Amino acid sequence: MRVEDMIFISVDDHLVEPPNLFEGRLPARFADGAPRVEHTDNGDDVWVFDGQTIPNIGLNAVAGRPKEEYGVNPTAFDEMRAGCFDVHERVKDMSAGGVLACMCFPSFPSFSGRLFLACDDKELALEVVRAYNDWHIDEWAGAYPGRFIPMALPVLWDPELSAAEVRRVAQKGCHSLTFTENPATLGLPSFHDAHWDPLWRALVDEGTILNVHLGSSGQLTVTAPDAPIDVMITLQPINICQAAADLVWSRVFKEFPDLRVALSEGGTGWIPYFLDRLDRTYDMHRAWTGQDFGDRLPSDVFREHILTCFIADPIGLKLRDDIGVDNMCWEQDYPHSDSSWPRAPEEFARVAAQFGVSDDEADKITHANAMRWYRFDPFAHRPRAQCTVGALRADVPGHDTAIRPMDKGRFADVPTMSLGELAENATA
């Protein structure tokens, strides 16, 4: 298959929230407490909520920038590519990048929305979560039906309220919930606690997927304070194996056999080893640990419940039969620093050709699996023939995708961010 004829849906992209997100969306008595953007004296745009200040960090909005600039300090809106926060520009960037549809994780609330967990005024926090979800579903994803898989934030502090929110947004067509890869690290009951059962039940009832994004536990793997930042970047995806192990061995899938979980940005090449390790652990230890999966193996449980994805992962494609072709999705990670936008389709096609991926397999990985797992049908909105890389790019002739440096201006003398600074910002 030629890359022009492929269809790409990304199950892991990111949006930067625009300053007007909450305008007119909160009841009057909560309006003053809504998160808002402030422009600081040194030129940054920061979100402010409940006494916390959240800068946008360099690595989170680098689409269109040269790699030399990836580590610069917090950026203002006018220093970012508009596709980060403006849905109309985003859709043009998607088309120019050959991508039909994508699912966008949040930025300032953190991947799991834990910013709102810390807020003492839970009435306000609940209104903010609902307003955020309405904006994401109605205004961001709603502006271009068939171009976005809508995603909701959870009400982390209350599984019943979370369940109600899952049911509420499902009525609006949203079947994807972002969550944390480990609630225990946020000070909440772990995956092993029945505390979360109301949420799991709502997810199953509504056919909604739980997405656990790397880093959503709030804990980055920092081996040492003086470790080069390359160490943390290298280790980020594979660390999600902790969430996978937690879930496979937990009671969750036993009690909720229809629950589905996506390991967002977790990569795939490590999974065959991990599945072997699960099964060997079961073989060697179940006699005394008491684990019992009946006539199945833990690797079967993984494949029944867990969706994986990758940006560019040659070993994952090579080992697709050991992972399960039905369990693999593609992702673009726009506008983060691991993305190959606007040439991501070409990157996929090159590696797929190297490992003899068939057209049918490529279709599953690039879009069909995402459509099935997320109950998302872009072809209801746009004829399939108009959804290919070639057709989408033809939609936006001359759209500027050049990689060019920003006007460094105030950054001229600013060193790239240190590991400590990045970790501090990322976990703020």
Added chain:
Amino acid sequence: MRVEDMIFISVDDHLVEPPNLFEGRLPARFADGAPRVEHTDNGDDVWVFDGQTIPNIGLNAVAGRPKEEYGVNPTAFDEMRAGCFDVHERVKDMSAGGVLACMCFPSFPSFSGRLFLACDDKELALEVVRAYNDWHIDEWAGAYPGRFIPMALPVLWDPELSAAEVRRVAQKGCHSLTFTENPATLGLPSFHDAHWDPLWRALVDEGTILNVHLGSSGQLTVTAPDAPIDVMITLQPINICQAAADLVWSRVFKEFPDLRVALSEGGTGWIPYFLDRLDRTYDMHRAWTGQDFGDRLPSDVFREHILTCFIADPIGLKLRDDIGVDNMCWEQDYPHSDSSWPRAPEEFARVAAQFGVSDDEADKITHANAMRWYRFDPFAHRPRAQCTVGALRADVPGHDTAIRPMDKGRFADVPTMSLGELAENATA
């Protein structure tokens, strides 16, 4: 190749220290402070040193026991298989298991000897480390030349003293040092600090390998206090990727190009993914992180410096060309719970046949790589023809290798150890 004709050297086994280890080995003024074994009122044998009590834990001495018993509480010497602590019995167990030679990690001092780091009397601690090393090299490994790759403990609190100890034991033929996978978690300077340079220099000068065993940082991956113990067991090996990332991105290999490190019990199947991830991180981020490996890639650096090993790892054997056949060793893990003793050679041969491993490749993985990396030549002591699985087993006809339950006696009503108890013991 028939399994009877294969030759096996294990680069990761374990010994349980016998009670008389320190007898007559310490200067008189330190003799009273030497670690000693005490038999407790409830029937356990424990090591006592410097106010600390270290039990032997169930999973560490289960060779010959049925899997149902793996989780029982601390065991006394008379409840363990003698091969755990008696070198004469160990050699018989090795022969009956078809294993020519092995390298034995310590038990009560922890894999890295961090028990002695905590001792305030550093004069005493230094004498204890030296006495331990002399015992290991002269009495344990020395009793059967050609059957053990000797291994020394470091002087963790002082890189100059560690360097001196490396040079001292090298004179006795020991070219293997156990260490921690992350000194920073022990409160010491990290791999990124020049603090350790005297030790690295001594290792390079003496051609001695640094071995970082899973769990040697003193931190087990416990996702949550109520996580089933299966989670921790599953995640143990792959966590060593943190040490690999730390070392590859550090200044250590740049400054000491002849230094060699073994990821002990770390498995191999995850490594091809990890190497891809290293190279992609380099490609995407070096422009701003400043990493520079000249005309090489970080994956080249990994293969030049790092030895891997596995117990039973189908994906690792399948991907041996992506790992590097010259970088892979076999291990048995006797007497721990992940071991397949006494049928480990058969397990290897079965998987090797499944993935078409050639005789030459099998020779490298089962013994030739270990001989080369560790400068160990068992054939100088025993004709090669006498070193095969078949020849070794013929040496000990009728040696009892049956898997049988111990006399449960005092354990009749004891539940298997919880995750919390195991973690507490393992990190004591």
